[in-house]
Amino acid sequence: MNTALALKKTKKQLHESGFKLTPQREATLLVLLENEKDHMSAEEIYFLVKQKNSEIGLATVYRTLEILTDLKIVDKVSFNDGLARYDLRKEGAQHFHHHLLCLECGNIEEVEEDLLLGVEQIVEERFHFLVKDHRLTFHGICQDCQQKQAAAKLAAKTQEASV
Numbered sequence: 001m002n003t004a005l006a007l008k009k010t011k012k013q014l015h016e017s018g019f020k021l022t023p024q025r026e027a028t029l030l031v032l033l034e035n036e037k038d039h040m041s042a043e044e045i046y047f048l049v050k051q052k053n054s055e056i057g058l059a060t061v062y063r064t065l066e067i068l069t070d071l072k073i074v075d076k077v078s079f080n081d082g083l084a085r086y087d088l089r090k091e092g093a094q095h096f097h098h099h100l101l102c103l104e105c106g107n108i109e110e111v112e113e114d115l116l117l118g119v120e121q122i123v124e125e126r127f128h129f130l131v132k133d134h135r136l137t138f139h140g141i142c143q144d145c146q147q148k149q150a151a152a153k154l155a156a157k158t159q160e161a162s163v
């Protein structure tokens with residue numbers, strides 16, 4: 001979805017919830033939409049928002065992020081460094097998407113498909129627990145790093161053989 005359309009939809013959502021979209025809030029939202037694939041901390045978002053609107057303060061960015069989190073427009077996540085990061089929820093998604101965190105390069109890939117319906121059903125039946133959402137991060141090695149590791153192994157072997 002393009003940024004302008006996404007902004008329009010989110011504006012409507014904010015409006016329906018009774019929040020006014022001030023220029024500062026709009027700048028914050030725009031930064032999130034423009035960096036949809038990223039998982040930025042409040043400081044990182046603030047740094048980018050400031051380039052659009054130099055009047056804005058960190059406290060305003062924090063407050064806006066809290067509002068967007070309450071409205072489930074963004075989700076708060078944290079990975080290995082423990083920093084709170086903000087992540088746009090996918091259009092129409094009931095549950096939060098999953099993350100694949102590479103332990104070698106730190107890259108984070110997103111999995112939009114829920115894939116957990118069977119697990120959710122078991123949790124509801126066995127634990128009588130009503131599942132509303134979840135956070136799932138897989139820790140592992142991404143494809144790029146696997147290939148690099150395989151190449152390095154091969155190079156080491158070749159060198160060994162030539163000695």
Ligand SMILES: [Zn+2]
Binds near residue numbers: 039087097098099110
């Ligand atoms: Zn994400």
Ligand SMILES: [Zn+2]
Binds near residue numbers: 095114116117120134
């Ligand atoms: Zn789910």
Ligand SMILES: [Zn+2]
Binds near residue numbers: 102103105106107144
């Ligand atoms: Zn990697």
